Amino acid sequence: MSDIKKFMYLNRRAPYGTIYAWESLEVVLIGAAFDQEVSLMFADDGVYQLVKGCDTSESDMKNFMPTYRTLGDYGVRYMYVDQASLEARGLTADDLIEVAWEDWETEEEVDNIVEVVDSAKVTELMAESDVVFSF
């Protein structure tokens, strides 16, 4: 086996209107098979991908928002949200979905891996990632 790398998926676009959010989500789901340390970062309009209560029923689009809640099962350990992007859109952490994580072997549990971080932390997290996939 190769060394574990830190993968970060950077999501900067609104969930619908373009294919980017769904494509990113699919890559995360498929990439889970590779056993890397995976984190997701949501910034700019990407923060809308995690807003609770999205209803796509009148848009003829599949609502894939529930899929984010299973990401903990797909090896995603951290989901970071840029605080400045949230504030600029009048949103707070309370508007976001919660995603649980559990290590199936050790039974270690985390109730919510969604974390709001400030700009300095965003920079730091991106710098320490081995690979950043930008969507």
Place this chain on the structure above:
Amino acid sequence: MSDTINVDGKEFAVDEEGYLANINDWVPGVADVMSKQDELELTDEHWDIIKFLREYYEEYQIAPAIRVLTKAVAKNLGKDKGNSKYLYGLFPYGPGKQACRYAGLPKPTGCV
């Protein structure tokens, strides 16, 4: 494979790989007809997995990857069932592909 399957006199559209075109069309008879085509007899153990897949899809809107399915089955139905040997024993064409097809789900993401 034809583009529809007949279940109790009603036609159901399927895609070119035999997966149900519309997940909301699903009735248990779909699984019965598909399994007959594969010459597989469905037992309660098969139905546990099919039901589990439908519930998983209902909640998360995707068909689970095989390792996620295995882990989730172990957690919910017991460790003796949550392993690939048991699941392949039930669904020899692959629990992801075959069980998802019976359950009316799309092919699992990332499954070739």
